[in-house]
Structures are given as C-alpha cells and as structure tokens.
Amino acid sequence: MFLQLLKHHWLKGVRSPGFHKNLLVNIFVGLVALYFIALFIVIGFFLPEILEEIAPEIDPAHVFNGTLLFIAMVILFARFLFQPLSTIHIQSYQHFPIKRGKLINYLLVKPLLNPINYLSLCFAIPFAVSGMAPTFGAGGAFRFAWITVFLVWFNTLFASFLKRKLGVNIVVILTFIVLLAGLGALEYFKIFSLFTLSAQLFNLLIGSPFGWIAVLVFSSIAYFLNRWFFARNYYPESFEKTAKKENIDKQSFSFMERFGNIGDLLSLQMKLILRHKRTKGALYMTLFFLFYGLIFYPFEVYRKPGYLMFTAIFITAIGMIMFGQWIINWNGTHFDFLMTKKISTRTYIRMNYFFLLSLSVVSFILTTPYFFFGREIVIYHLVAILYNIGINTHVYLFGATYSAKRLELAQGSAMNMQGVGYKNFIVIIPLLVVPMLLIGIFSLFSATNIALTVLAIIGLLGIVFTKQLLEVTEKQFLKRKYLLCENFRMKE
Amino acid sequence: MxxxxxxxxxxxxxxxxxxxxxxxxxxxxxxxxxxxxxxxxxxxxxxxxxxxxxxxxxxxxxxxxxxxxxxxxxVGSFLDEGFLIDFLTPDEYFNFTGKIYGRSEGDMAAFLKSMQGLFNDEIMGKGKLIRDLSKGNQKKVGIAAALLPDPQxxxxxxPFTALDPTSQIRLKRMLNELQAARNxxxxxxxxxxxxxxxxxxxxxxxxxxxxxxxxxxxxxxxxxxxxxxxx
CATH class of the missing domain: 3.40.50.300 (P-loop containing nucleotide triphosphate hydrolases)
Structure with missing residues (x-):
C-alpha cells in the first residue's frame, strides 16, 4: 500500500505540467545541488584541519560534538520554517478500504525517503572518516554516520510535529530566536555551557557501542508524537484544511508543481535577458565586475574591514546591482500581458524574488575562488551572502516598484542610461553603504567581529521573515501597479 | 456577468x-x-x-x-501590443500562455488546429519573433492568445483593424461560432x-x-x- 501511494505521488509529480517543460529550472537546481554536494564533501574532509587551527588544544571530534546540539537545533528551526508538510489528496483515497493508520504512516515516512534530507550525509561521511575515526576508531565513525541519519529523522519528524501542532507564526518564530540567542548568550557569559553538555553527550553516544539506540529512541518519540497528533486531530475536514493551506504555499515555495508557474516565468525572464542587447550587455558587465575583487584582495593596504565588506558585498551582489532595480521595468513591454493573464500578484512577486535569489546564489558561487585569499575573505563573503539574501533582495524588489520608466530594451548597450534616474542610486545606500559604514565604525573600536555578527544576524532575520517581507512588497506593488501600467504604455 | x-x-x-x-x-x-x-x-x-x-x-x-x-x-483579453511578449516567437508565446493556464499538450494541439483558418499558415513554425511580424499578424497572435484559455x-x-479582408471575415465567423457554441x-x-x-x-x-x-x-x-x- 505504502509503495502504491508513493508511486502515485511520483506520477503526480512527473505528470504535472511543470515537470518536463521546466528543463531550464531543473538544470539550474541540479547544478546548485551538485555544487553544494561537492562543497559539503570538501568541508567534511577538511573540517578537522580547520577546527585544529581554531582550537588547537581540543580534539577536533570533541569540538564538533560540542557544537552538534546547537547545529541540530538551528537545523530544526530551519526545517520548521521551510520544510513543507507532506500532504495527500485524501478524497481520492477516502472511499477505498485503506486504514487511516496507513495513510498517516505514509504522510510521516514519505519525507524520510526524500534524498534532499540526506544532503547532510555528504558532509557527515567524509567527516566521519577524517574527523571521527582518529578519535573514536572505525566503529565510532560508523556510529557517527548512523547517528547523523537518526538525527535527520528526528529533526524531520519533530519539525513537522511542531509545524502541525503550533503552525508557523510570529510568536513561535520569536520563541525559537530567543531560545537560540539565549543559549548563545549563556555560553558567552559562561553561565551555562551548551558546548560542554553537547560534547559530553555526543562523546558518550558515539563512544559507546549502543549509544545510537538512544538517538533512535528519540526519533521514534518524534514519530509517535506525530501519530498522537493525528489520532487526536484526524478527521477529514482538518485533514483537508492542512492540505488546502499547503496548496496555497505550494503555489510558490515547493518544487515540481510548486515551481510550476514561477519556473515558466523565470525561463521567460532568461529569454528576455538573452534576446535583448541591453540586458545581454549587462550580463557581460556582470561577469566582468566579478573580477573586481582582484583589485582589492591581493593587497595588504586594502585589507581593512570597511574595504573588505564593500568589496565582498559588491562582488557577491553584482548580479543584483546590474539587474535587480529594473526587473519590473523590463517587463514593461509585456506588462499588460502579465497583469491580465492568470498570474497572481503573489506569483509575479515571488518569481522576481526567486530571480534575485538565484542571482545572489550564482554570484556567490562564482566568487568562491576568492576564498584562496584566506579565511578572512571566506567570512566576509558568507556574511555578505546572508545580508544579500536576507536584506538586499527585498530592498531591490521593493525599490524596483519605483522604477516606472519604459525601457527600450531592444536598443542600446549596457552603458545606455535611458530610464535610469536618481532613485536607482538611492537603493545603493542600504545595499552597500550601511554595511560598509557599520563595519568601518566598529573596526575603529576593534570590534569588527561584532559588526560582522550583527550583519549576519540581520541577514538571517531577513531570511526567516521572507514571507512577511514579500507580503509587504506585494502590497507596495499593488499600490504602484496602475502607475507602472500607465508609464509602461508611454513610448519615448 | x-x-x-x-x-x-x-x-x-x-x-x-x-x-x-x-x-x-x-x-x-x-x-x-x-x-x-x-x-x-x-x-x-x-x-x-x-x-x-x-x-x-x-x-x-x-x-x-x-x-x-x-x-x-x-477573462481572455487583447487590447494592444502590451498584451504580447514581443521577444518570443508565436510558438513560444502560445506555449508559455498555455502553461500559465495549465493546458495539456492535447489541449494546445486542438487549440492551434482551431486557429489554423485565422492564421492562414503565416504564424506558426516560422521562427520569427513576434516583434518582427506585421501588425495584422501580431493582432492574430494576440486574439488567439486571448481565446486560448477558453475564457468565459x-x-x-x-480586433478587425489591420486585418486583411479574408481574415476579417474568418474572425467574424469564428466569433459567431464561439458565441453560439460556448455562450x-x-x-x-x-x-x-x-x-x-x-x-x-x-x-x-x-x-x-x-x-x-x-x-x-x-x-x-x-x-x-x-x-x-x-x-
């Protein structure tokens, strides 16, 4: 039965109109996934060396175990926010003599079979070999890998339980943030050390031959919490309710059918870039500016926090700087099409968000060779990408609603300034100047690390509140829509 | 309504x-x-x-x-060239519009067949971008896209300006048929x-x-x- 349901789910995905046709999107997603797999494997192998450099007096395996509990909590939070609840179209199966328990079981176990959830093994297995084996022996390394799998199970199941029970709302999100920040503060002020607790716990679990059973027990508890929830709340209406709510989310945030229209719109955007002189010119400029870091990074003179932050954000956000502000203008010539055909405002805004997000991720990936200039650069780039994704994408998207001039894309080159106004430069302030000033000022008091942490946290908060920020932009867009329509109709 | x-x-x-x-x-x-x-x-x-x-x-x-x-x-609509996507070929444009409305390949084939009379073999499979089509042919593309989702x-x-006389008569016939058959x-x-x-x-x-x-x-x-x- 389970396999049958799974097969139906698979067929539904493969046969959805979005699947085959979104080749471009699928290839892109595939490449990004490959990149991360490779990255995880490399990090897994070299993490012991890095940890040894950071904390030479402690065994790298112990350092890692010390942070593991915190990492698991952060991942739980991320899963709680972003992991879609698995659903089943109950009506199609209700009239068959299938036991409820089987359907519930299917819902719970399905996500555990999703390969994406095991991405962390790409890190855990190399690390087990290079980091765990020297301390705990081959058996320990083996147990570590299994414990990782059980932790994934626990996190996946427990996150969906929390999501089903509490729902994603501001109060829960804030509770999570306060909890995580609180643990960090307790550690910092040496009141309570989660690190020590975590290190002792996992040293024990990995070290003893049957420690993994304890983790498995926790996963089972998470599983039974879900069963308990369904036992109390399972009647068709409530089932439908979650399913319905999910469908709205799916329109935008999930793969396959969730990517449906957004994927189509994204490939339209790609065609737009490649078929117009001006946008193609901007694309070449973007690639050219990626080398901008070479002017600063190799020279000791420019190794000052302010400069580094400026350069890091500039090159990791270059795609957005070149394209971001005009994402709505570009659609000027076919704006009436987009506004009258069956494309909801939400889908349109999210498509633009995904476009900016992809630009940030691609720029970040293309700039990874700069990591050879040292650990400092790695940290600056990581902070920059968090800030870009959390804040800059939204600033640009919001700002784009103010660019209401019709652009003549077919003519002119990248340096064509037609349709560029002072507003296009105001956006640069939150984008580049704020982080640069923040870092610059803090570095005067030799507190650069605090400024970096603050920027990273601001970025993370932006990511956590993505949905809310997008809703703000949606409202703004609806306010500006008529003006945009009108201006885009006026030819120069 | x-x-x-x-x-x-x-x-x-x-x-x-x-x-x-x-x-x-x-x-x-x-x-x-x-x-x-x-x-x-x-x-x-x-x-x-x-x-x-x-x-x-x-x-x-x-x-x-x-x-x-x-x-x-x-609602299916076509007012002016703002309703077209001029950097696509008509084939790509219909394909894209079809995807937005979740049309299957079978739906699309049937739809394109029903437009054959109006298109007069000048639109599909020519590899020309919409912006390079004549005003009349652009109009045909826009009208067809408005009809594609089978709107209420x-x-x-x-719709008749810029069309040649044959196309005007064909379009008239098509609209009358749609009115009678689909209400x-x-x-x-x-x-x-x-x-x-x-x-x-x-x-x-x-x-x-x-x-x-x-x-x-x-x-x-x-x-x-x-x-x-x-x-």
Missing part, C-alpha cells in the same frame, strides 16, 4: 468616462462603438484593472476586479459599424465617455448607427 456602477475616470480634471450603471449579461455579445477618445479603451482597461477608477467599481460574476486575481482565470469573457479592442460573453469595440453589427447582439455607443445609445441589434441598427455618426 459584468457590472459597472458609478464608474468614472478623470484625467487632469477632464472626465473621460462616466458610466452610472451598465450590466452585461452572461453570453451577451456586447459591441462598443464611438469615435476616437470616446472612452472605449478606457472602459476595457478599467474592467481589466489596468487603470484605477476615479470612482465606482467593476464586478465580474459579482466579484470586484480591483487588485484581485480571481477574475484573471475567467472575451474582451477585444478593435461566451464578448466585449468588442470597433470603428467598423458593419462588422460590429454582424457580431454583436447589443451595441453601445460612447461619446466623450458617456453612453448615448444602447441598442438591441436588428435589421435597422446599421442604418441607425450610420445616421448617428454621419454628422
């Missing part, structure tokens, strides 16, 4: 449209005529939520259109009194934004309109 109440549009102190009340029934073919600047396109843009009304509102099936998305799945309401602004509600504006009286069962004349005639089409309608405009 469509109701407008107290609908006005004012541009810089000048009222370009003022419709106290108008109601278009389900399955009605509604013809809109009037000289340039009479407010025909403005009326259509208000229905499609492309401009903000100065007062009043438009309802489609009892739901407001302002800043909503629901009506978009019921069809809104076309001057589609149609809103069509035109400068050509002949065509519009042949397609529409109700003709509304706009002058400076005000409805001056609202007639059920009969044998005398064409004469009546001709005498009205012959000033």
């Amino acid at each position: 469509i109701q407008a109440t107290n609908l006005t549009k004012v541009y810089g102190g000048i009222t370009v449209l003022d419709i106290p009340h108008i109601s278009i029934a389900n399955g009605e073919s509604f013809g809109l005529v009037g000289n340039n600047g009479a407010g025909k396109t403005t009326f259509f843009r208000l229905i499609l939520d492309l401009i903000a009304a100065s007062s009043g509102e438009v309802l489609i099936e009892g739901e407001k259109v302002v800043r909503r998305d629901e009506w978009k799945s019921k 309401v069809l809104i076309l602004d001057e 589609m509600t149609m809103l069509i504006s035109s400068h050509d009194l002949n065509h519009v009286t042949e397609v529409c069962s109700r003709i509304v004349v706009l002058d400076k934004g005000v409805v001056v005639r609202d007639i059920e089409t009969n044998e005398d309608t064409l004469k009546e309109l001709e005498s009205y405009f012959a000033v």
